[in-house]
Amino acid sequence: MQEDKSKVRKRIIVIISIIFAVIIVLYVVTVVMDFIKEKSLMNNNTESIAENICFYVPDYKANIYDDPIYMDQNRGIMYITNGYGVTLTEKTIDDCDIVAKFFQQYFSTVIEGNYVDYPSFFSDNFKKYNTLPSKFTMQKIYDIEIKLYSREIENEAPMVYRDTYEVRYRIRHNNGTLRSDVESDTIKPIIFELLVYTDQVMIDEIYPIRTIITE
Numbered sequence: 001m002q003e004d005k006s007k008v009r010k011r012i013i014v015i016i017s018i019i020f021a022v023i024i025v026l027y028v029v030t031v032v033m034d035f036i037k038e039k040s041l042m043n044n045n046t047e048s049i050a051e052n053i054c055f056y057v058p059d060y061k062a063n064i065y066d067d068p069i070y071m072d073q074n075r076g077i078m079y080i081t082n083g084y085g086v087t088l089t090e091k092t093i094d095d096c097d098i099v100a101k102f103f104q105q106y107f108s109t110v111i112e113g114n115y116v117d118y119p120s121f122f123s124d125n126f127k128k129y130n131t132l133p134s135k136f137t138m139q140k141i142y143d144i145e146i147k148l149y150s151r152e153i154e155n156e157a158p159m160v161y162r163d164t165y166e167v168r169y170r171i172r173h174n175n176g177t178l179r180s181d182v183e184s185d186t187i188k189p190i191i192f193e194l195l196v197y198t199d200q201v202m203i204d205e206i207y208p209i210r211t212i213i214t215e
Contacts (some may be wrong), residue, residue, distance in 0.1 A: 053183050055176035064111070070172050073142035075148040077107060081148040099163060099194065102201035103146050107169075110178060113138035123195055123202040129138065130206075133178060140172035154195060161196040166209065181208065 066068055077088040079100045086092055088104045106121050115135050119127065145168045154162040167190050174184040182188040193205035 058175040135176035144169040163194045
C-alpha cells in the first residue's frame with residue numbers, strides 16, 4: 001500500500017515537471033517570435049507596417065524646418081560613453097571620437113531624408129539579411145540620446161571593435177517611411193551594434209529594446 005502511494009507521488013511529480021517544462025518552452029518560443037517580429041518590422045522596408053500604429057501621410061516635398069514646433073524641440077545629440085556625456089555640436093564634434101562623428105553624420109543623413117547615402121552606413125552583413133527602405137521623407141527627429149553599452153574586440157589584425165550602443169529618439173509626425181515600429185513622439189529604444197575600424201564605422205546590427213517611453 002505504501003509502495004503504491006509512493007508510485008503515485010512520483011507520477012504526480014513527473015506530470016507536474018512535464019507541465020512546467022512545456023510552459024517554459026512555450027514562453028521562450030513566444031518571446032523569440034515576438035523579438036523576430038519586432039526586428040523584422042524595424043529593419044524591413046515600409047511595406048511591413050506595425051499593427052495598431054497610425055502614421056501621418058508621407059509628404060516627400062515637405063520641409064521639416066518650416067515646422068516651428070519641431071524647431072523648438074531639443075534637436076541636439078547627447079552622446080554618452082563611460083558615464084560622461086557631451087552634446088554633439090559643430091564646436092564639440094572635432095574633439096569627439098570616430099563613433100560620435102559617425103552618429104552625427106548618420107542622424108544628419110536621416111533627418112535630411114537622404115535615402116541615397118543611407119545604405120553607406122551599413123555593413124554588407126547587415127544588408128545581406130535586412131532590407132533597407134528604398135525611400136523615406138525628411139524625419140523630424142529630436143531628443144536623441146546615444147549611450148555606449150559595451151565594447152568588445154571583433155578582430156585583432158587589423159584591429160576592429162564591436163561597440164554596442166543604446167539609441168533613443170523621438171519622431172514628430174512619424175509617417176513610417178523610416179521606422180514603422182514606433183508611434184509619433186514616442187521613444188522606443190533600439191540597440192545599434194557597430195563595427196569600429198581605425199578609419200570607418202559601420203552598422204552591423206539593429207534590434208529593439210522592449211521599453212517604450214511616451215512622456
